[in-house]
Amino acid sequence: MNDYQYDNQTVKGFIVSSIFWGVVGIVIGLWISVQMWMPSLNIPPYFTFGRLRVVHTNGLAFGLGIGAIFGITYYILMRLCKRPLLFPKLARFHLYLFNAAIALAALSLFLGMNQSLEYAELEWPLDIGVVILWVIFAVNVFGTIIKRREEQMYISLWYIIATVVAVAVLYIVNNLSIPASLTKSYHLFAGVNSANVEWWYGHNIVGFIFTTPILAMFYYFLPKSTGLPIFSHRLSIIAFWSLVFAYLWTGAHHLVYTPLPDWIQTLGIAFTIFLIAPSWGSVVNGYYTVGSDWSKMQSNYLTKFFILGITFYGLQTVQGPTQGLRVVSQLIHYTDWVPGHVHMGTMGWVTMTACAAMYYIIPKIYNTRIYSVRVANVHFWLVLVGQLIFSFTMWVTGIMQGALWKATNAEGNLQYTFMDVLAKNYPYWQMRTVGGLIFTVGMLFFIYNIFMTMRQGYIAQSDIKPVVAGMKA
Amino acid sequence: MAGDLYKKPILFAIVAAGVILVGTAVTMFIPMLTEEMHPKLANLKPYTALQLAGKDIYQREGCNNCHTQTVRPLKTEVMRYGEYSKAGEFAYDRPFLWGSKRTGPDLARIGGKYPDKWHEVHFDNPQAIFAQSNMPAYGWLRDSKLDPNESASRMKANDFPYTADELARLKDKTELDALIAYMQVIGIAVKKTPEPASSGITDIPNPLAAKPEAIKQGLLLYKEICAACHGDNGEGGIGPSLSDRKFLGRTADGSDGEYFTVIQNGTQAGMPPYASNLDKNKMWSLVSYIRSIQGNK
Ligand code: HEM
Ligand code: HEM
Numbered sequence: 001m002n003d004y005q006y007d008n009q010t011v012k013g014f015i016v017s018s019i020f021w022g023v024v025g026i027v028i029g030l031w032i033s034v035q036m037w038m039p040s041l042n043i044p045p046y047f048t049f050g051r052l053r054v055v056h057t058n059g060l061a062f063g064l065g066i067g068a069i070f071g072i073t074y075y076i077l078m079r080l081c082k083r084p085l086l087f088p089k090l091a092r093f094h095l096y097l098f099n100a101a102i103a104l105a106a107l108s109l110f111l112g113m114n115q116s117l118e119y120a121e122l123e124w125p126l127d128i129g130v131v132i133l134w135v136i137f138a139v140n141v142f143g144t145i146i147k148r149r150e151e152q153m154y155i156s157l158w159y160i161i162a163t164v165v166a167v168a169v170l171y172i173v174n175n176l177s178i179p180a181s182l183t184k185s186y187h188l189f190a191g192v193n194s195a196n197v198e199w200w201y202g203h204n205i206v207g208f209i210f211t212t213p214i215l216a217m218f219y220y221f222l223p224k225s226t227g228l229p230i231f232s233h234r235l236s237i238i239a240f241w242s243l244v245f246a247y248l249w250t251g252a253h254h255l256v257y258t259p260l261p262d263w264i265q266t267l268g269i270a271f272t273i274f275l276i277a278p279s280w281g282s283v284v285n286g287y288y289t290v291g292s293d294w295s296k297m298q299s300n301y302l303t304k305f306f307i308l309g310i311t312f313y314g315l316q317t318v319q320g321p322t323q324g325l326r327v328v329s330q331l332i333h334y335t336d337w338v339p340g341h342v343h344m345g346t347m348g349w350v351t352m353t354a355c356a357a358m359y360y361i362i363p364k365i366y367n368t369r370i371y372s373v374r375v376a377n378v379h380f381w382l383v384l385v386g387q388l389i390f391s392f393t394m395w396v397t398g399i400m401q402g403a404l405w406k407a408t409n410a411e412g413n414l415q416y417t418f419m420d421v422l423a424k425n426y427p428y429w430q431m432r433t434v435g436g437l438i439f440t441v442g443m444l445f446f447i448y449n450i451f452m453t454m455r456q457g458y459i460a461q462s463d464i465k466p467v468v469a470g471m472k473a
Numbered sequence: 474m475a476g477d478l479y480k481k482p483i484l485f486a487i488v489a490a491g492v493i494l495v496g497t498a499v500t501m502f503i504p505m506l507t508e509e510m511h512p513k514l515a516n517l518k519p520y521t522a523l524q525l526a527g528k529d530i531y532q533r534e535g536c537n538n539c540h541t542q543t544v545r546p547l548k549t550e551v552m553r554y555g556e557y558s559k560a561g562e563f564a565y566d567r568p569f570l571w572g573s574k575r576t577g578p579d580l581a582r583i584g585g586k587y588p589d590k591w592h593e594v595h596f597d598n599p600q601a602i603f604a605q606s607n608m609p610a611y612g613w614l615r616d617s618k619l620d621p622n623e624s625a626s627r628m629k630a631n632d633f634p635y636t637a638d639e640l641a642r643l644k645d646k647t648e649l650d651a652l653i654a655y656m657q658v659i660g661i662a663v664k665k666t667p668e669p670a671s672s673g674i675t676d677i678p679n680p681l682a683a684k685p686e687a688i689k690q691g692l693l694l695y696k697e698i699c700a701a702c703h704g705d706n707g708e709g710g711i712g713p714s715l716s717d718r719k720f721l722g723r724t725a726d727g728s729d730g731e732y733f734t735v736i737q738n739g740t741q742a743g744m745p746p747y748a749s750n751l752d753k754n755k756m757w758s759l760v761s762y763i764r765s766i767q768g769n770k
Pocket of ligand 1 (some may be wrong): 029
């Protein structure tokens with residue numbers, strides 16, 4: 001059909017790498033979830049909770065998350081620009097460098113090289129590597145868009161451009177540091193100022209890694225897999241600009257009641273509440289798109305992944321702004337409620353949407369169909385149940401912790417010691433591990449399905465042609 | 474015009490960058506240029522080489538994944554942890570270590586709360602002190618010595634003053650010594666709020682004296698909270714023996730009220746205050762229990 005070849009190998013490479021790092025991250029997630037109720041599972045020096053937790057978060061945000069984002073963005077980019085990547089060799093190098101960087105990152109975190117900035121834990125030499133990775137990505141994204149063969153830039157491209165720009169600014173600023181040696185540095189910013197910079201970064205890295213690129217996938221794959229056009233273009237425009245504007249004001253909702261100046265907190269909270277609107281712009285757009293023909297939920301197995309994904313995004317973006325309010329923050333801040341929030345977003349929205357995109361892409365690349373819709377459905381229900389158990393147990397125990405920490409008795413003394421409250425968490429933490437296990441089994445079904453699809457496609461292709469299409473690219 | 478924006482990627486990127494930078498400037502860049510973001514308490518001191526080494530270990534081990542270091546100005550939180558955190562306490566922290574999750578208690582006022590010996594026992598095996606703790610053990614930090622050269626470059630990077638002598642002495646210190654030194658300096662730039670004078674009861678008799686129920690409750694509390702320092706049967710350990718008839722260094726025994734006050738308010742030399750954790754009944758029942766073990770002698 002086309003007079004050009006898409007660089008499917010690089011896309012596939014990123015997807016496989018992303019899945020690989022996802023497995024590593026999830027296994028470590030299970031491990032730390034058990035450490036929380038069985039401290040004997042800490043194996044010093046490399047495998048104690050304090051070190052493993054950052055391998056978990058980095059492995060999944062950067063290994064699974066960014067790996068999927070690179071691969072799927074390249075896929076979308078070529079289709080929306082109707083041309084191959086401008087620099088296919090560079091993209092291939094990007095893939096190798098990405099895997100090398102994540103492997104080194106994991107190693108350095110096991111070794112305890114840690115800047116102690118949440119989601120910016122990597123030490124400065126690796127930060128430079130990350131910046132190089134990002135520049136390569138940006139060169140290919142902009143180059144390909146500039147040389148595109150389609151006049152209009154579709155919604156997904158807006159979100160991709162915003163992601164490329166925002167992450168660059170965020171990452172570079174927050175990682176400015178004073179090196180003491182190759183493996184140790186100190187934040188350029190100190191004290192309260194350091195906190196303000198970090199959470200400006202922290203909130204927005206969640207926004208521009210776990211939100212905007214995932215929305216780019218959502219806006220591309222939902223219409224593709226259902227055959228239904230996006231409900232409102234105008235709504236997309238408004239939602240896009242107000243989202244990227246408002247996000248950057250809100251970091252201080254992570255610092256409610258800390259010594260950060262009050263006015264920054266209040267301003268942050270105000271914008272946090274406003275953020276519901278642009279977030280729900282996309283939710284509404286998604287719902288109304290499928291709303292024109294709900295039978296797609298039955299006839300196309302991917303529709304439910306996207307609709308559930310956007311539903312969790314919707315819940316997440318109501319829960320998030322609520323958490324920012326002072327009255328709510330004072331109860332749930334520092335408790336297990338927050339991991340409940342986090343995993344609804346990461347498991348229910350990010351992983352759900354990225355997996356659905358991969359289900360769409362892999363058969364396309366291999367010129368085949370998905371190996372088994374049944375297996376995909378089992379995967380869907382298992383990850384859904386696993387995630388709900390995870391989030392609900394954490395919300396319950398989070399509220400309990402918050403309430404018991406504040407409880408006073410008739411004399412006005414604290415009713416519970418810290419240990420009294422800690423001991424009450426154990427059953428919930430154990431249940432969380434069960435939820436995590438169910439989620440993991442669901443993911444294994446996903447991986448099996450993807451693997452079998454690749455195999456089936458590979459066999460079919462080698463039947464037709466002596467040389468497998470695309471392998472030379 | 475506006476429609477063109479969606480056809481011109483570079484223009485689009487520039488506009489997007491501009492939109493992103495508004496909030497960034499107002500909430501982050503501009504405040505950074507003001508005094509407000511660089512407060513420093515008058516009596517806040519830079520870290521010594523030993524303390525900084527301890528802080529680096531705190532970061533390396535990811536203690537901040539379980540511990541916060543900021544007390545919010547909320548009534549019960551101040552009761553639990555002590556005076557709320559002030560902006561000027563953190564001027565030497567690069568980065569700040571406030572944390573975002575309290576799997577363990579806040580450490581903003583840990584400095585001086587316990588004697589060094591307590592920390593050693595606790596880091597060796599947290600479960601020995603609190604059976605249900607999920608904190609990992611860190612006794613293995615004792616196996617590594619500090620490196621003065623490394624410390625020198627770290628002190629320089631922070632621009633902290635140090636002496637050659639100070640660095641030389643690091644050679645004999647272990648990582649555990651450093652971590653404990655760091656624990657003891659956290660939050661001490663803010664004075665502890667003095668206990669209200671009226672809270673010291675010295676001449677009131679114990680309303681629960683010799684009541685079997687109270688002694689039983691006291692025993693349970695003692696095992697849970699006090700035994701780690703005063704020994705399983707009050708024979709002493711990190712803290713002094715409670716089964717003898719001495720009291721806070723003097724040979725004459727204290728009154729019931731004096732015992733009560735020590736438990737309530739703690740002392741400067743390592744006895745933690747329990748006023749905000751235990752109600753009066755519990756504290757009196759502890760006094761009853763202590764008297765019961767003294768009686769055995
Ligand atoms: C089997 C599945 C998983 C399990 C058992 C698991 C477990 C955990 C545990 C125990 C924590 C620490 C919570 C605490 O300190 O109280 C955590 C934190 C975190 N996890 Fe997971 N996780 C899983 C999947 C994921 C996935 C798929 C992602 C991302 C794509 C993710 C991202 C994160 C993040 C960002 C945090 C940090 C939360 C915070 O700072 O509040 N996790 N996880
Ligand atoms: C309108 C959108 C959102 C708002 C206003 C929001 C708000 C918040 C707030 C206030 C917290 C801090 C809770 C606390 O510590 O007390 C938080 C934590 C967090 N949120 Fe959201 N949230 C939103 C959407 C999302 C989405 C879509 C994700 C995707 C996964 C997400 C991931 C996280 C993570 C990872 C944290 C933990 C940060 C940490 O390490 O402490 N949030 N969010």
